[in-house]
Amino acid sequence: MSVIEERVEVHAPVRAVYDQWTQFETFPEFMKGVERVDQVSNTLTHWKTSIAGVEREFDAEILHQVPDERISWTVLSGPKHRGTVSFTSQGTETKVSLRIEFEPEGATEKVGDTLGFVQTRVRGDLSRFKEFIEHRGQETGGWRGEVRPGADPTTR
Template identity: 50%
Template structure:
């Protein structure tokens, strides 16, 4: 049974800065609690190591749709199914970040966590850490401005 989690937060930074930071996947362990490591394989493929309920897992995920300053969507390509999308919306001088993720809980602890909406609370906490991470720096650590549609990358120069 697939479960869906959602979270959103307003970040005190312009949309391009917030979006650029989100595209720096290798920095995710600094603010996403379950993420131990993310390696960027190429413009559309990433390798993740996560720890959920004390269980470490590795998987690959592909960016399936990405538009600068708008959204990033991904889907796992092996292991436990999960897919998600983050939308970035200018909101005055801030940026509203909206996360939606679907995943397949495995095992008793993950299923109970999903049933009790602990996943949503964790996602909200992760977004709060992302907000603190970017606001305390005052700038992004990098950024990728290309587009991806249907797992096909279009470079920013095309």
């Protein structure tokens, strides 16, 4: 299992940054290789990606979500990965910390991981997220519900 940890400071309040991150359907606007994300339910998203000519579709489940603090997920089908994004308020700025654990599949992905291509992609996606929210000046929407292990999520 490989682990990637990246951080970025966003010049926006934590509420706006967190709320934008909950708008999964906007991810293709700043994440390279993500073609579509569908919000199926409060805790389920369906992803379509195309990275280096490899197309994949998979479902991801949100396991833990606390407004303005963190979102944790795992992939239910498809490429094996899980992660957590955390948000820390620093006055008018927000530190976004992303940790992803994944299992590279096949020789090409293993080589790409070894050469740091995956880490570079994640760093670039976080940078584009920062630009996306800072240039917009406000979030495109938000969901303030909580998801706690073993509890029903509040309505989206």
